[in-house]
Amino acid sequence: MGKKINIWYVSSFLISIAVAIPIVTVFSSFFETTGNYSLIIKNTFLYEYISNSLILLIGVLILTFVIGVGCAYLVSFYTFPFANFFKWALILSFAVPAYIYAYSLTAFFENYGTAFSILKNLFGEGNYNVHIPKFDGMLGAIISISFSLFGYVYVLTRASFHYQSQNLIELGKNLGFSKEKSFFKIILPSARPAIVAGLSLVAMETLSDFGSVSFFGISTLTTGIYNAWISFDDLALANRLSFYLLIFILGLFVLENLSRKKAQYHSPSKGGFKSKSLVVLKGYKATLALIFCSTVFSISFLFPVLQMLYWTIIFPKHLGDLNLIELFLNTILLVFLSSVVLITLAFVSNYGNRVSKSKFLETLTTFSISGYAIPGIILAVAFITFISWFDNNVINFFGLNTIKSIFIGSVFGLVIVYFIRFYSLASNGIKSGYLKINYSIDESAYLLGYSKFKTFKEIHIPYLKNSMLLIGILITIEIIKELPITLIMRPFNFETFATTAYVFASQDLLEAAAAPSLFLILIASFFILITSRYILKD
Amino acid sequence: MTKNFLEIDNVTFVASEKNKVNNVSLTIENQGDIVCLLGPSGIGKTTILRTIAGLEKINSGNIRLKNKLLSSKDTHVEPEDRNISMAFQDNSLFPHYNVLENIRFGAERNKKKKKGLNINEIIKFLHIDHVIDKFPHQISSGEAQRASLARSLLSNPDLLLLDEPLSNVDQSFKEEIQVKLKQILTEQKITTIIVTHDSYEAFYLGTKCGIILDQQLKQFDDPYNVYHFPNSIEVVNFLNRGILIPAKVTGENSLESTDLGTITGDFIKHYPKGSEVQLLLQPEDLEHDDQSKLKLEVVDRKFRGTNFIYTLKTPSNKLIPVFVHSHHIHQHEVDEKFGIKRPINIDHIVCF
Numbered sequence: 001m002g003k004k005i006n007i008w009y010v011s012s013f014l015i016s017i018a019v020a021i022p023i024v025t026v027f028s029s030f031f032e033t034t035g036n037y038s039l040i041i042k043n044t045f046l047y048e049y050i051s052n053s054l055i056l057l058i059g060v061l062i063l064t065f066v067i068g069v070g071c072a073y074l075v076s077f078y079t080f081p082f083a084n085f086f087k088w089a090l091i092l093s094f095a096v097p098a099y100i101y102a103y104s105l106t107a108f109f110e111n112y113g114t115a116f117s118i119l120k121n122l123f124g125e126g127n128y129n130v131h132i133p134k135f136d137g138m139l140g141a142i143i144s145i146s147f148s149l150f151g152y153v154y155v156l157t158r159a160s161f162h163y164q165s166q167n168l169i170e171l172g173k174n175l176g177f178s179k180e181k182s183f184f185k186i187i188l189p190s191a192r193p194a195i196v197a198g199l200s201l202v203a204m205e206t207l208s209d210f211g212s213v214s215f216f217g218i219s220t221l222t223t224g225i226y227n228a229w230i231s232f233d234d235l236a237l238a239n240r241l242s243f244y245l246l247i248f249i250l251g252l253f254v255l256e257n258l259s260r261k262k263a264q265y266h267s268p269s270k271g272g273f274k275s276k277s278l279v280v281l282k283g284y285k286a287t288l289a290l291i292f293c294s295t296v297f298s299i300s301f302l303f304p305v306l307q308m309l310y311w312t313i314i315f316p317k318h319l320g321d322l323n324l325i326e327l328f329l330n331t332i333l334l335v336f337l338s339s340v341v342l343i344t345l346a347f348v349s350n351y352g353n354r355v356s357k358s359k360f361l362e363t364l365t366t367f368s369i370s371g372y373a374i375p376g377i378i379l380a381v382a383f384i385t386f387i388s389w390f391d392n393n394v395i396n397f398f399g400l401n402t403i404k405s406i407f408i409g410s411v412f413g414l415v416i417v418y419f420i421r422f423y424s425l426a427s428n429g430i431k432s433g434y435l436k437i438n439y440s441i442d443e444s445a446y447l448l449g450y451s452k453f454k455t456f457k458e459i460h461i462p463y464l465k466n467s468m469l470l471i472g473i474l475i476t477i478e479i480i481k482e483l484p485i486t487l488i489m490r491p492f493n494f495e496t497f498a499t500t501a502y503v504f505a506s507q508d509l510l511e512a513a514a515a516p517s518l519f520l521i522l523i524a525s526f527f528i529l530i531t532s533r534y535i536l537k538d
Numbered sequence: 539m540t541k542n543f544l545e546i547d548n549v550t551f552v553a554s555e556k557n558k559v560n561n562v563s564l565t566i567e568n569q570g571d572i573v574c575l576l577g578p579s580g581i582g583k584t585t586i587l588r589t590i591a592g593l594e595k596i597n598s599g600n601i602r603l604k605n606k607l608l609s610s611k612d613t614h615v616e617p618e619d620r621n622i623s624m625a626f627q628d629n630s631l632f633p634h635y636n637v638l639e640n641i642r643f644g645a646e647r648n649k650k651k652k653k654g655l656n657i658n659e660i661i662k663f664l665h666i667d668h669v670i671d672k673f674p675h676q677i678s679s680g681e682a683q684r685a686s687l688a689r690s691l692l693s694n695p696d697l698l699l700l701d702e703p704l705s706n707v708d709q710s711f712k713e714e715i716q717v718k719l720k721q722i723l724t725e726q727k728i729t730t731i732i733v734t735h736d737s738y739e740a741f742y743l744g745t746k747c748g749i750i751l752d753q754q755l756k757q758f759d760d761p762y763n764v765y766h767f768p769n770s771i772e773v774v775n776f777l778n779r780g781i782l783i784p785a786k787v788t789g790e791n792s793l794e795s796t797d798l799g800t801i802t803g804d805f806i807k808h809y810p811k812g813s814e815v816q817l818l819l820q821p822e823d824l825e826h827d828d829q830s831k832l833k834l835e836v837v838d839r840k841f842r843g844t845n846f847i848y849t850l851k852t853p854s855n856k857l858i859p860v861f862v863h864s865h866h867i868h869q870h871e872v873d874e875k876f877g878i879k880r881p882i883n884i885d886h887i888v889c890f
Contacts, residue, residue: 440626441633445632451618463634
């Protein structure tokens, strides 16, 4: 149907505007005067910030692509020993934040670290430090972030592979394609939207990562932003550096849209879907597949868990000092409120886009979700700045009571900033689900007398309930791991596992950070496991 | 006030700038009439259906159903409020419901209007009883198309729109479904517009046929008239059921062809004596006669089960199709001579 401004359009517009406010703030700050530090940065570190961010981004994208697509391909098209186990076990990597992975990596490989202790216990005293490889600096950051984030690519690509019809595979065989050619010409291209969606999430997470890059001492745009704000109190420069980050992300969006052109990736629409028959791997091929998947699982999940567990066991006092119930309830409260708000609004916004078919609205939405690239700390500061401005200029003008306490240092304000931060995650997930629903489905519903609301309620929501669960889990994992926004926006004395771990780590008490880190990973793993059958529903 | 059931008055249907049908005026006089729209692919036939259904808007003209204005420049009744049902060409079944549940969506609409359509009978006649428990991705495109048709039929619409409803259906029961479909539509007085590219289907199902060519509704008439009295060379070429040969009008009921000699019959349109015209020759216009002195060379012979279609070459290299009953024992091979019965008399002479 033609464009029409209706309740769905307006809702979608308002949601997108709300999410876009911090981005506009960042953009507008480009014209603000910056302090002297900006000149110093421009003449010295800016090039380094940008080049390091680029190298980090490229390294992480390549590694997550290889690991994520490789694992998804193996478990989707083949059977081999433990293939069913790896299907769900591989998503446990979601539970490990990059900064905790970085602590583990360093702790294990550093001089006289865990690796050294193991070798010493096995073989006695020796100069093992010379032979133990060091994963620090850029390499350490790339590995930490990649093994922490490859799950995005794995889950989305696997879902796409799973829903590929056997017809596609057989078509390749009929055309005389080899297995390699089928993979590169048919399987991979048809899973492209899912792969790109996964890589986009990875890219945005990587560019806004602070924990691991600062731990490894790499100067990226995010560390530059932190330094500008924390060390030099130059918010305008912090915003300007964020602007450069946004340019990165918008560039990625444009590149993807240009390369995809007008190709559509609907599920088979003429009823010709055939389930795949999995190929049984035998001999050395089965062994290679097993080695690949078990290596990825061990490195991404077992390794950091065992490292944290080891520390927790050998330093039990820190565990006794934790108020576990309070930390758990606080975390769950944030997860529940944020998930409900995010999924509801992302759903409404996407349906508004679908119903109105407005290019303007689509562009606005695309623009607003790039807020995911803004580091959490900038979002939090931008939100506080906006509320202060609104309070001083609007609320005061009408002589009303201050609203600062409602939004700043409150769970409500914290959820709003989470909403802005993770809106891209929710929106992209719902959008990806919507791509599977042909417009003729909606039109059939209208022609059967269903209103737009009824179509939304009775056709779309039931169909996309698995997508919503998946998004809910992704949001849950993100919020459990989220650090800077929680640190700034939380009410006084309101702690989560992430903030507790950070507080200890920032005091150089990595051993004390192990227990909250371990619980963080275990809780996240629990959420992943109880819902894994929905994520990986065959 | 008009008594017509559906009136489309001077509407331009736009899918894109290149793909539109201009200034269409079309009337369905009676409830229960079936209109078939024929035209080549990509011409905008589906857009017409979508616009009538309310899925597209119009900028000029108006569409009225049962005297109610549905679409005009300033009016747009939403599709859900039109009581118009449409079966799409592609699979538009709800993917998370099985076939039976999908069909029930149709039956549940307007359930107060008991029209005598039985869900089980519809399922049976459309040959989808074996897939009712399956989900849309588990059935063939033909089965999905029939399930979609069942859903639309059962929704008791004021107007039913069918977009290539049987294009994916097996030939083995296509005819059976056509017969039953026509019976149901007629008995239940379901006014229907069918878009198809199959002229035989259109001629059988339609009480009226519309031919869409060159972004226009070229002809809107009874199927018999569309076939026998096409109103333009474009319609002749589209139907592809005859050829045009040059001839000269020699009298009130006769004309002369260089290749075929004198031809007599009733002109459906008057031409002055001496006019140079293009005469439409359809396969059934000429008769085979081995004794005739008018012999033409056979260049092709198509066996169509009930008949043969011979393609004959005239001295001026025109290729003429000639229908011969397939029980006709004496057959001619390619390159042989084929006699045409003279004098040639055609019941109705169509010239351009």
